[in-house]
Structures are given as C-alpha cells and as structure tokens.
Amino acid sequence: MTINREKLISLLVEKTGMDRKNIEQQLDDLTSRIMDAANRGKALEIKGFGLFYFDEDGNLAFKASDQLDSEINFAHAGMEPVELSPAKTGSDPASKDDNKPEDDEKDTAEEESDPDDVFGIRKTLAGTSDENDSEDSAPLGNLFRGESPDTKPEPKSKEAATKTGTAPAKKPQKQNTPKRKPAAKSRDPMNTIIVVVLAAVLLFAAYFVFTEYLNAPEQTASQTAEQQTLVPENPPAATERDITESAEPEDPEPVQVPESENEPEPLDDTIDEVTTTDPYGLYGELADTQGDLFTIVVHSLRDRGVADRTADELRQDGFRISVNERIVDGQTYYRVGIGQFPTIREAQQEATTLPDPFNNQNFIQRIQ
C-alpha cells in the first residue's frame, strides 16, 4: 500500500494533534528545505532519519541513518556474516590489518573482546542505545544538522550505492565487510611438547593398568583351578564348601579301603620305592602321624561302593589312598584322596606330579 500525501498528512495530524493546515505547511517547508540544500550542492541531514543529497548522476538520493537502518532491519538484527571458508594460506593477515581502515580494526577488537556476542546483538543494541542517548541529549532544535559542505558525501556511482546500501563514503563498505575472526593463535612448542609427554604418560599408565587387570583374573583363575578342580562326579555346588573345609581343621575320619571296580586311567608303572617309615608322600600305606595332615582329593563320589573301588584301584598302583566322608549341602560325598602331607604346599607340589587327569583335577583337603 502506498501512503500518499493525503494519508501521510492524516497520519501526522493524528499523531501530533496539530492542525491539518499546519501539518501541510510543515511538510511543504520540509520538502523545500531539502531541495534547497540539495540544489546548493549540500546535503541535508535529518537526525535519526537520514541524509538527502544529489548523487553524481544528479539524482536526489537518500542515505538512511544507522538508527533507521537498524529499526527497519529489526527482523534480522544481530546477524553477522558467516565465514564459509578461511582465507587462503600464505596470505598474511597481519599485513592486511595494517592496510585496513581504523573502523575495521576497531570492529575486530570489539569482537575479540566479546567472544560471546557471536551475532553482534549486544553490540548492535549498544550502538542503538548510544545513538538514542545522543538523540535524547540533543535538543530537538538540532534535528537539522549543519548544511556544511563537509557533510556532503563523496560522489559515488549509483550502482555501487544500491549494491552496498552505503551511498555516502562515511563508512565505506562497512556493512558488507564481515568482521574477521581473530587469527589462529600460533601454538607454543613447549605446550605441544607438554601435551605429547602427558599423553604418552597416560598411555603407559593405561597400558600397565590394563595389563594388571588382565593378569589378575588369570592368576586368580589358575590358583583357583589348582585348589578347586574337582573330579566330574563332584557337583559344582560343593566346590566352595570343599575349599572351606580344606582350610579348616577337621577331625580325621577312618579310612576304608574297599574294593573298587570303577577304574581310573592307568597310572605310571614307575613308582618310587616307598619307605614304610615315612608317613608322608604319595605312595605307601596310610600311617598315623601327629599334627596337620592333608591329602590330594581326586575323586568325590556319592556312592560309597564306587568310592571304595576307586580307592582300591589307586591303591593297587601304589598310592597312599584315603577315603573321607563329607556332607555337603545335605549330601554325603566320599572323597578319595591320594597321599598325606604335613602342609598344603607340599600337597600342592606333589599334586602336580600326579598322572593326568589327577594333576589338574584335584583339591587339597585337610584330613587331620
């Protein structure tokens, strides 16, 4: 919609409350003053509105003030140019800074000092408020600034004025010149070295921690395997109980040596000569001793007859065999143990010399 003279006068009458005729007179007066100044080769500036002048083509031109520009561009206020690709390498930003006008340097400094103001909203608002302040402080009589030749902008092509929107050369291409981001800071080589060293230390620490973490479960597993390995007949639920029992002193139970039909794997025929005087060891007969006594349990069976037959089979191979009765979770198990030893360590050492599978499927149990 076009607001013509009649509508404009009506709006002004409504706005000011002044007489219509007076408004018409004032409007004509304003027009004539603008044209007079322009015809005399001078520019007339209406503060807070803009500047009227004749451009180099001899046409009347108008340059809106920054305040008017900001208010008209309210919907896009604060939007700044976005850099899509950086400057080419090899260009020296420092030398370019030297060639830039002071306005540009000032803008850069302001941007650097306020990195949070990404879109320059704060800056725009500050600039607007500054202008408002100056407008408020100025008397209304100063709305017209001087018609001095100084205020006349430099002649400029109309196309350029239209393109950039900055006809006068007061601030050349300021709006189309994006504010440059601060140049990338050159890194201190010492910082780089420190970072590299710290990273290396962290990597080594992580490596050691990781290897420790990996080794710990293996050791535990191997130790557990030595002590917890059971023969297949033993239910898993009894495993923990067995370990506990082996560590706790128990009353020795009478060893029975029944017949055995359940034949385990054949053992080596090379059996060391057993001395009847030595109450400890893998081979020989059971002997009464004083103090602690441990055995290597290789079978844990729920049937007494089977246990006895197994024990007898082993006994035929020369082993010192004992069968011990244990109650685990309400179930009675008959454990066939090989040898008797004064300490757990000796029992463990001897267990490794047993033929397969006894050397890795056994656990140590206290029998006295």
Added chain:
Amino acid sequence: MEPQFIKNFIQVVKEQIAKDNRVQINGLGQFLKVHQTQTQTKLDDGRIVLMPPKDKIEFKPETSLTNDDQ
C-alpha cells in the same frame, strides 16, 4: 518548522515502512522497504562469507528531480 513535527514525521514514516507500505512525499520521492536475501561473497583475502539477509530502506526520487548544475 517545529521539532515536534519532524519527530512525528520520522516516526510515521518508520511505522509505515515497517508495515511494508510505501511512503510517497510529493516533491521528493518514495520511501519503501526492500528485502535482500542472503548472499555468498568472496572477499579480497580469499575468504568466502555468507552475508545475512537484510531489510533496508530505499528511496526512489521523483523523476523530475535532477540537479541542473551537474
């Protein structure tokens, strides 16, 4: 010319332009709002920047207004 008139004149013109209305002033020309879409521009230093969109005020002088001196 009264300062109150100038102040209200500026206010009325701003309001009407903000409403996308053209303001015709006989003897001068027309004020109107134009919208510039965002544009991609290559600067002298090689950087490519995206200029934001913008609304700006444009003045179209009356065709009869020419400076005879020039």
